[in-house]
Amino acid sequence: MKPDSVVIRPMPSRFKHQVPKYKVTRSEACINCGMCAKSCPYGVHERIEGHNKMRPPIDYKCIGYECRKNDEFYCVYRCPRKALSLSLNPMYDALGDCRWTSDMIVATWIMAETGYPPERTDLGYNLGNSGGGFDKLRLKFPENPPKVNREDISTAIRLNRRADGRADVVISTPVYGGGMSFGSVSLATMLSKARNAKIWNTFTCTGEGGYPEMLYPYDDNVITQVATGLFGVREETIQRVKIVEFKYAQGAKPGLGGHLLGTKNTESVARMREAVKGTPLFSPFPFHSVYSIEDHKKHIDWIKEMNPRALVSVKVSTPNDVDMVAVGSYYAGAHIIHIDGGYGGTGAAPDIAKKNIAMPIEYAIPKVHTFLRDEGARDVVTLIASGGIRTAHDLVKAICLGADGAVIGTAELVALECVRCGNCESGRGCARGIASTDSELADLFNDEWATQRLTNLYHAWNYQLVDILQKFGMKSVTELVGRTDLLEHVDYS
Amino acid sequence: MPKKYHIEINPTPLDVKLVAKFKITRGENCINCGKCTKVCIYEAHKRSEADIRKLADPYMVACKNCFRCIQECPRGALVKSLEPEFQALGGSYWKPDMFLSIWKQAEDGKVPVSGAGYRGPFTGPGFDGMWTDMSEIVRPTRDGIHGREYISTAVELGRKLNHLEFDASGALVSKIFNVVDVPIPIVFDIPASDIITPNVMQAIVAAAIKIDSFVIFPAENITDDVRKHMLHIIPLMSAEAILSHAELIRHARVIALEYSDKLLKNFSTIRQSVRNLSPALVIVRIPAATGVEDRVAELVLAGVEIVHIAADYCGMEVQGDRYIKDVIRAVHLRLVDERVRDEISIIASGGIAMAEHVPKACICGADLTAVGLPLLIALGALVYQEPEKKIVMPEGIDKIPLAIARQRIVNLMGAWHSQILEMMGAMGIREARRLRGETGRAIFFDEIDKDIFGKLFQKQEAANV
Numbered sequence: 001m002k003p004d005s006v007v008i009r010p011m012p013s014r015f016k017h018q019v020p021k022y023k024v025t026r027s028e029a030c031i032n033c034g035m036c037a038k039s040c041p042y043g044v045h046e047r048i049e050g051h052n053k054m055r056p057p058i059d060y061k062c063i064g065y066e067c068r069k070n071d072e073f074y075c076v077y078r079c080p081r082k083a084l085s086l087s088l089n090p091m092y093d094a095l096g097d098c099r100w101t102s103d104m105i106v107a108t109w110i111m112a113e114t115g116y117p118p119e120r121t122d123l124g125y126n127l128g129n130s131g132g133g134f135d136k137l138r139l140k141f142p143e144n145p146p147k148v149n150r151e152d153i154s155t156a157i158r159l160n161r162r163a164d165g166r167a168d169v170v171i172s173t174p175v176y177g178g179g180m181s182f183g184s185v186s187l188a189t190m191l192s193k194a195r196n197a198k199i200w201n202t203f204t205c206t207g208e209g210g211y212p213e214m215l216y217p218y219d220d221n222v223i224t225q226v227a228t229g230l231f232g233v234r235e236e237t238i239q240r241v242k243i244v245e246f247k248y249a250q251g252a253k254p255g256l257g258g259h260l261l262g263t264k265n266t267e268s269v270a271r272m273r274e275a276v277k278g279t280p281l282f283s284p285f286p287f288h289s290v291y292s293i294e295d296h297k298k299h300i301d302w303i304k305e306m307n308p309r310a311l312v313s314v315k316v317s318t319p320n321d322v323d324m325v326a327v328g329s330y331y332a333g334a335h336i337i338h339i340d341g342g343y344g345g346t347g348a349a350p351d352i353a354k355k356n357i358a359m360p361i362e363y364a365i366p367k368v369h370t371f372l373r374d375e376g377a378r379d380v381v382t383l384i385a386s387g388g389i390r391t392a393h394d395l396v397k398a399i400c401l402g403a404d405g406a407v408i409g410t411a412e413l414v415a416l417e418c419v420r421c422g423n424c425e426s427g428r429g430c431a432r433g434i435a436s437t438d439s440e441l442a443d444l445f446n447d448e449w450a451t452q453r454l455t456n457l458y459h460a461w462n463y464q465l466v467d468i469l470q471k472f473g474m475k476s477v478t479e480l481v482g483r484t485d486l487l488e489h490v491d492y493s
Numbered sequence: 494m495p496k497k498y499h500i501e502i503n504p505t506p507l508d509v510k511l512v513a514k515f516k517i518t519r520g521e522n523c524i525n526c527g528k529c530t531k532v533c534i535y536e537a538h539k540r541s542e543a544d545i546r547k548l549a550d551p552y553m554v555a556c557k558n559c560f561r562c563i564q565e566c567p568r569g570a571l572v573k574s575l576e577p578e579f580q581a582l583g584g585s586y587w588k589p590d591m592f593l594s595i596w597k598q599a600e601d602g603k604v605p606v607s608g609a610g611y612r613g614p615f616t617g618p619g620f621d622g623m624w625t626d627m628s629e630i631v632r633p634t635r636d637g638i639h640g641r642e643y644i645s646t647a648v649e650l651g652r653k654l655n656h657l658e659f660d661a662s663g664a665l666v667s668k669i670f671n672v673v674d675v676p677i678p679i680v681f682d683i684p685a686s687d688i689i690t691p692n693v694m695q696a697i698v699a700a701a702i703k704i705d706s707f708v709i710f711p712a713e714n715i716t717d718d719v720r721k722h723m724l725h726i727i728p729l730m731s732a733e734a735i736l737s738h739a740e741l742i743r744h745a746r747v748i749a750l751e752y753s754d755k756l757l758k759n760f761s762t763i764r765q766s767v768r769n770l771s772p773a774l775v776i777v778r779i780p781a782a783t784g785v786e787d788r789v790a791e792l793v794l795a796g797v798e799i800v801h802i803a804a805d806y807c808g809m810e811v812q813g814d815r816y817i818k819d820v821i822r823a824v825h826l827r828l829v830d831e832r833v834r835d836e837i838s839i840i841a842s843g844g845i846a847m848a849e850h851v852p853k854a855c856i857c858g859a860d861l862t863a864v865g866l867p868l869l870i871a872l873g874a875l876v877y878q879e880p881e882k883k884i885v886m887p888e889g890i891d892k893i894p895l896a897i898a899r900q901r902i903v904n905l906m907g908a909w910h911s912q913i914l915e916m917m918g919a920m921g922i923r924e925a926r927r928l929r930g931e932t933g934r935a936i937f938f939d940e941i942d943k944d945i946f947g948k949l950f951q952k953q954e955a956a957n958v
Binding site for chain 1: 609952
């Protein structure tokens with residue numbers, strides 16, 4: 001169920017053209033009769049008033065082969081000279097990769113534009129093409145589920161299960177935004193994430209770059225991240241918020257720490273991080289003050305002491321012993337265990353680390369879930385998964401494997417029209433203005449546009465989630481946790 | 494503290510045409526408005542120098558696939574696709590993207606870094622079927638990448654003693670063998686081939702000297718211009734040819750002999766004939782074929798101190814279907830069973846294409862790896878797997894100045910060294926010597942998938958069988 005603050009409004013792309021899936025070719029046999037322009041309701045064919053010749057077809061507007069069933073306007077059949085043909089556009093192969101397929105990117109754009117899953121049936125967007133993990137898991141729907149009305153289905157989850165008198169934080173959808181630091185993304189990106197978090201009654205995270213003033217109106221929906229460099233961490237930033245997150249490691253670069261180049265440490269970034277402008281800033285690995293679970297507890301106690309209502313989240317990556325780390329964190333007093341898998345996103349990480357270090361989240365979730373359960377601690381901590389949650393289906397599978405909810409990052413940026421070209425950090429930064437502080441590039445969109453795109457994406461996911469819960473005959477997303485019996489794996493069945 | 498091992502990198506572009514990944518064609522409906530030149534931040538689009546009213550063909554090496562020109566062209570006149578020449582590179586093992594990565598590392602010597610998450614398949618054959626572990630809190634290197642100066646990548650070649658023996662008076666009676674230190678678990682390995690021009694050969698030797706490692710060359714290919722560098726060259730020969738290469742052996746620290754059944758049978762005599770010429774260590778190079786673990790065990794029991802297991806250029810067993818990863822594990826475990834693993838060194842080669850393959854091979858049980866093709870790719874070589882193996886050196890390769898060719902190989906090794914440090918740092922392993930056979934620091938797809946997904950999703954009936 002969406003909160004009342006969520007209002008869906010169409011928010012189209014900021015670019016003139018989309019990336020086309022199909023290619024419409026007009027051969028020399030065309031006599032410029034204009035029949036195609038008259039019949040195509042999508043505007044693929046154009047002839048400007050007074051011009052003799054047809055303009056080249058506008059490929060991205062074409063709905064492709066499913067148009068064949070439209071007898072009255074399928075241009076390929078209607079053309080009297082049979083001068084038109086339809087094929088897959090080679091341009092589409094240049095977009096996406098096997099984890100984030102071109103269909104998945106385009107579908108995410110549509111969700112961000114309309115607020116709903118695509119009506120087109122030609123996009124395979126629920127599964128990637130990576131050949132493993134989520135992409136090999138399928139949902140098993142029962143034949144005759146109990147009847148449940150959409151309106152009666154709850155997607156809310158509680159984040160504090162300790163009954164320790166601290167804030168009883170409930171989020172309306174089991175997803176929140178990952179940490180992206182001030183400086184790593186544009187101000188409009190950061191602000192829109194916070195505004196959307198407020199609209200959806202969920203959270204966004206500061207990342208390790210300080211707590212800019214523009215986020216103050218959204219304090220109740222912001223997580224302050226405390227990472228190893230302790231940049232921008234002050235008593236005041238810890239006291240502002242309901243959740244404080246300790247970041248031990250990041251899935252994309254586990255065990256490596258971070259490095260902000262001197263050139264990126266501009267005046268405003270330096271002020272926010274309380275550092276000297278122009279010097280390279282290192283976030284070391286690991287926390288230099290944590291060499292044992294007792295040290296870890298000391299840190300959690302320190303936060304709890306400083307902010308008596310805050311919940312503490314502990315973000316770790318996924319080594320072999322992630323289950324042990326999770327249990328240790330629980331005993332140290334964490335409310336939320338956030339595990340970040342190896343295939344997660346990043347603004348910059350060594351390729352060798354992204355591919356090779358630590359396990360994918362799909363294995364880590366059941367590992368941690370069962371270990372916590374065997375320890376009798378599963379019901380008193382919240383388990384959040386991230387690192388490769390691309391779609392609503394991934395989210396559902398993660399929950400079935402044992403998570404309570406998920407954190408997403410890349411999907412949010414794709415909603416803002418990221419193409420995952422991977423050049424977030426090089427030169428002037430993101431060419432599409434999402435992850436850049438370059439004065440010209442960062443102005444490519446405003447936070448109104450971005451907020452609505454994110455709100456729409458969250459809505460489309462929530463809509464799919466409710467759909468799925470209805471098919472399972474469930475009234476709450478919490479019933480789904482750990483239900484591996486609702487999944488099947490194509491290699492094992 | 495001993496002197497730190499450091500590979501000096503230096504930006505070194507190569508003046509040959511490299512293949513770009515994408516292709517953009519400008520349609521006839523382009524109105525030369527110049528919008529693309531404004532929106533492209535990588536300067537792939539420029540006006541034509543000959544006629545500034547027109548736009549030049551896009552400079553695709555600069556293109557980073559941001560799609561802005563495609564999406565913002567007022568006429569939709571730009572069409573992008575994957576460059577067919579790029580897609581034709583390599584094959585199922587030598588993936589086209591590897592070439593871009595090696596070229597970049599050879600040029601700047603830096604660890605390849607990018608934004609967004611991993612793009613590749615979930616898992617894959619061979620080395621792609623394993624991840625390395627990391628250590629969340631407690632770790633011996635303590636400072637991660639900033640403690641990298643405490644990480645040693647040095648390994649040893651040669652025979653080591655299982656234990657020391659002393660006589661009644663406490664004097665050492667064990668004979669300590671000669672070992673050779675290699676500061677990075679990589680040696681070069683260049684097979685006989687007519688595409689290796691003299692300047693390329695010299696560059697490879699010079700790079701081996703620069704990084705203080707070795708290069709394995711067939712003895713008959715060793716030309717006079719590189720003979721003076723025998724301290725860094727490992728001549729490879731058959732046992733029968735030892736006497737005819739006596740001069741090379743006298744100047745070498747390490748030599749390599751091709752495996753044959755005869756060599757196995759007469760090893761002690763053959764070893765003695767080398768010893769008569771020089772104290773050089775002897776490697777026996779054996780193809781990674783079916784049953785290689787048995788041969789290696791026999792070799793080691795016959796007194797061989799270093800074994801080089803060579804798979805084909807795609808990391809496959811010769812006439813078999815095991816990957817080098819699995820062959821190394823089999824050999825390693827076999828030697829562990831024989832209780833001799835600690836006494837000898839294993840070099841693994843074949844399909845070592847990326848930095849990650851080095852620590853992964855070590856985890857599987859090798860002491861070090863031997864690398865060939867990536868060095869040639871660093872010099873602009875194109876490799877094709879289909880229809881059959883073909884290596885094309887760039888035109889004018891024989892004119893590339895030695896200093897440039899050498900530095901590109903050094904850069905590649907510098908980048909690999911940094912990446913090995915990254916992985917070791919994350920694993921919390923301080924010495925490359927301790928990586929060997931340390932499978933506890935790895936996560937194997939076959940094992941974890943069965944352990945987690947197999948247990949959860951294996952059909953009940955099947956599980957009961």
